[in-house]
Amino acid sequence: MSCFRLRIRNARQLVQVCSKQERFKSGAAQDDIALIEGGAVVVSQDGRIAAVGTNEQVEAWLQKQPQPVSFEKDVDATDKVVLPGLVDGHTHPVWSGSRVDEFAMKLAGATYMEVHAMGGGIGRTVRCTKASSEEELSQFLKKRLDRMLKCGTTLVEAKSGYGLETETELKMLKVLHKASKEHQIDLVATYLGGHSVPEGMTAAEATLDIVQKQIPAIIQAKKDDLVNPEFIDVFCEKGVFEYDDTKTILEAGAKAGMKINFHGDELHPMDSGKLCMCVQAHAASHLEMLDTANIKAMKEASTFAVLLPTTMYILKLCSPPARELIKNGVPVALGSDYNPNAHCLSMPLTMHMACCLMGMTMKEALVGATINAAGSANRAETHGSIEVGKFGDLLVLDAPQWEHLIYEMADPPIEHVIKNGRIVVSNNQLLV
Ligand SMILES: N=CN[C@@H](CCC(=O)O)C(=O)O
Numbered sequence: 176m177s178c179f180r181l182r183i184r185n186a187r188q189l190v191q192v193c194s195k196q197e198r199f200k201s202g203a204a205q206d207d208i209a210l211i212e213g214g215a216v217v218v219s220q221d222g223r224i225a226a227v228g229t230n231e232q233v234e235a236w237l238q239k240q241p242q243p244v245s246f247e248k249d250v251d252a253t254d255k256v257v258l259p260g261l262v263d264g265h266t267h268p269v270w271s272g273s274r275v276d277e278f279a280m281k282l283a284g285a286t287y288m289e290v291h292a293m294g295g296g297i298g299r300t301v302r303c304t305k306a307s308s309e310e311e312l313s314q315f316l317k318k319r320l321d322r323m324l325k326c327g328t329t330l331v332e333a334k335s336g337y338g339l340e341t342e343t344e345l346k347m348l349k350v351l352h353k354a355s356k357e358h359q360i361d362l363v364a365t366y367l368g369g370h371s372v373p374e375g376m377t378a379a380e381a382t383l384d385i386v387q388k389q390i391p392a393i394i395q396a397k398k399d400d401l402v403n404p405e406f407i408d409v410f411c412e413k414g415v416f417e418y419d420d421t422k423t424i425l426e427a428g429a430k431a432g433m434k435i436n437f438h439g440d441e442l443h444p445m446d447s448g449k450l451c452m453c454v455q456a457h458a459a460s461h462l463e464m465l466d467t468a469n470i471k472a473m474k475e476a477s478t479f480a481v482l483l484p485t486t487m488y489i490l491k492l493c494s495p496p497a498r499e500l501i502k503n504g505v506p507v508a509l510g511s512d513y514n515p516n517a518h519c520l521s522m523p524l525t526m527h528m529a530c531c532l533m534g535m536t537m538k539e540a541l542v543g544a545t546i547n548a549a550g551s552a553n554r555a556e557t558h559g560s561i562e563v564g565k566f567g568d569l570l571v572l573d574a575p576q577w578e579h580l581i582y583e584m585a586d587p588p589i590e591h592v593i594k595n596g597r598i599v600v601s602n603n604q605l606l607v
């Protein structure tokens with residue numbers, strides 16, 4: 176007897192997103208998704224997808240198995256929709272303290288940098304995070320990841336960056352590494368020692384500290400399996416780390432084996448596309464101020480654009496050039512940018528905002544929150560679509576068509592969230 180972990184059948188729509196093992200979708204392909212009507216999917220005991228297709232195709236595949244088959248869980252998805260687990264391409268989920276009062280300041284007209292200059296913003300979160308124990312930060316992180324899972328996220332890119340010195344950056348990366356082993360959500364960790372210039376230092380001094388102290392300490396901790404940052408990030412911004420310092424830090428990170436995914440062109444034009452080419456960036460985020468020449472440079476560099484609609488919304492920034500990026504063939508991914516400035520854990524809401532604020536279609540947004548976000552986090556081989564061999568990360572939607580995931584904004588009708596073929600959330604209740 177072959178016992179599979181899960182079968183779902185009779186789905187009114189089974190949205191694969193990709194069916195040809197694409198590692199990303201760009202240009203016109205970003206507005207095109209693979210969808211099966213009357214679909215079924217089977218997940219093996221190793222948590223990977225064993226078969227997907229129409230009910231008839233999957234049934235024929237099961238008939239061909241050498242032994243009789245059974246299923247640990249058999250879900251009838253009649254009148255329902257099946258989608259891949261969502262991927263959040265950009266988050267800052269490890270921090271303590273509160274910045275709720277800064278929301279009122281921003282509503283009254285203060286800009287992001289003005290709040291920062293008044294002692295708030297990143298610097299304030301850094302002070303609190305330094306004072307918190309690893310245990311306390313782990314507890315906060317767990318609660319946030321649980322809430323993300325309830326919103327349908329099964330893979331998250333997660334940054335450090337509220338330490339800005341060796342000890343606290345390592346503490347944050349340890350918290351992420353532990354969560355990557357313990358939590359249902361899969362995590363890709365990013366080292367963001369260059370998130371802000373620490374109080375009392377110049378950008379040049381902070382750059383030296385990162386290159387000479389922080390990165391070597393991270394390499395050692397990685398060898399000891401205490402941390403595992405796969406990416407390096409810098410907030411490349413006027414008055415923070417500007418072009419040359421950013422380049423120095425990113426190159427040092429790349430030399431240490433980390434891929435590059437940096438914050439660029441958020442508040443001022445910083446030539447991020449040119450920088451992507453220069454350092455061979457895997458991804459760059461924000462990009463509100465990106466111009467045409469830099470869009471073309473990103474295309475040339477084969478860099479993912481990770482767009483963050485919650486941030487432009489809360490800071491009342493102009494929209495990043497989503498349409499022009501797509502037109503120029505840059506794969507656009509989406510991230511919630513979860514952080515104390517933009518307190519959003521939900522990819523359905525993020526997709527909704529990408530449609531309403533950035534002019535993306537619903538298909539483009541779904542691709543941005545699945546295969547392209549997985550690609551931006553270097554996980555396209557395992558996440559971001561419903562294809563044989565990938566992790567059995569699935570959503571069951573109690574809706575007649577998949578667009579309800581985006582249309583219903585803050586409360587999409589997600590009935591089940593499935594991780595590696597196991598139901599981990601049912602009707603908004605965590606089961607693990
Ligand atoms: N812009 C820089 N970093 C974060 C905000 C971090 C914070 O304000 O705490 C972002 O991606 O939006």
Ligand SMILES: [Zn+2]
Pocket residue numbers: 265266267438512
């Ligand atoms: Zn960010």
